Amino acid sequence: MKLAILGAGSVGSTLGRAWAKQGHTIIFGVRDVNAPKIQTLLMELGENAQAATLAEAATQAETIVLTVTWDAMPDVVEAIDNLDGKILLDCTNPLVANQLDAALNLAQSGGEQVAAWFPGAKVVKVLNQVGWETMADPQYGAEVATMFYAGDDAGAKQIASQLVTELGFEAIDAGSLQASKFLESIAVFWGQLAYGQGLGRNIAWQLLKR
Numbered sequence: 001m002k003l004a005i006l007g008a009g010s011v012g013s014t015l016g017r018a019w020a021k022q023g024h025t026i027i028f029g030v031r032d033v034n035a036p037k038i039q040t041l042l043m044e045l046g047e048n049a050q051a052a053t054l055a056e057a058a059t060q061a062e063t064i065v066l067t068v069t070w071d072a073m074p075d076v077v078e079a080i081d082n083l084d085g086k087i088l089l090d091c092t093n094p095l096v097a098n099q100l101d102a103a104l105n106l107a108q109s110g111g112e113q114v115a116a117w118f119p120g121a122k123v124v125k126v127l128n129q130v131g132w133e134t135m136a137d138p139q140y141g142a143e144v145a146t147m148f149y150a151g152d153d154a155g156a157k158q159i160a161s162q163l164v165t166e167l168g169f170e171a172i173d174a175g176s177l178q179a180s181k182f183l184e185s186i187a188v189f190w191g192q193l194a195y196g197q198g199l200g201r202n203i204a205w206q207l208l209k210r
């Protein structure tokens with residue numbers, strides 16, 4: 001699959017690395033294609049990875065993965081005309097002034113805000129609930145971490161589930177895009193445990209069923 005990953009920071013580079021290893025073609029959409037850290041990443045990933053502007057990357061792929069910081073979103077919306085008909089996997093968390101709990105006071109979830117910015121896109125909220133370290137390796141001893149996803153388009157959710165499963169997670173459908181608010185709350189709680197309670201970043205979620 002051809003995947004445009006907008007942003008190549010901690011999350012974008014981790015996902016690009018993992019999916020390139022699975023044989024997907026990665027096009028990183030970045031502000032500065034020639035930045036040394038981008039060139040180093042491309043060298044590492046080899047022939048399965050390229051970099052382009054945000055707009056070019058979004059044009060070249062049918063599945064787009066959003067991994068920029070929340071405060072970058074106005075620039076991303078400005079740079080990209082539309083994402084009509086495309087799958088948009090939203091990994092962001094709406095951290096206002098980098099405050100974890102401010103996200104919970106927004107009038108609508110970040111996932112729904114992203115859908116409002118790109119009305120023609122099939123948005124799925126996913127890969128926002130744990131740190132990038134767990135995205136790189138969701139295996140905890142004999143257990144695998146759970147990753148929830150939420151969206152309104154069945155086909156887009158199928159792709160999200162497949163890509164998350166390829167990373168090594170157990171993928172669980174959390175419902176419609178409205179459920180983004182729950183997935184963003186989980187991210188806030190992850191931060192509270194990791195930083196507030198000092199558990200550190202190598203913590204993840206697992207859904208138990210019987």
Ligand SMILES: NC(=O)c1ccc[n+]([C@@H]2O[C@H](COP(=O)([O-])OP(=O)(O)OC[C@H]3O[C@@H](n4cnc5c(N)ncnc54)[C@H](OP(=O)(O)O)[C@@H]3O)[C@@H](O)[C@H]2O)c1
Pocket residue numbers: 006007008009010011012030031032067068069070071072073075076091092093094095127128129130131132133
């Ligand atoms: N870090 C985690 O463990 C984690 C886990 C789950 C979800 N998230 C969410 O994932 C998103 C990315 O987090 P991250 O930790 O990967 O952040 P990061 O390492 O700081 O990377 C952010 C990326 O956004 C780009 N960016 C920043 N401002 C921009 C702008 N104005 N226009 C275009 N691109 C811009 C950066 O480009 P430059 O390199 O050019 O600055 C970089 O590629 C955030 O929404 C975060 O809340 C993070």
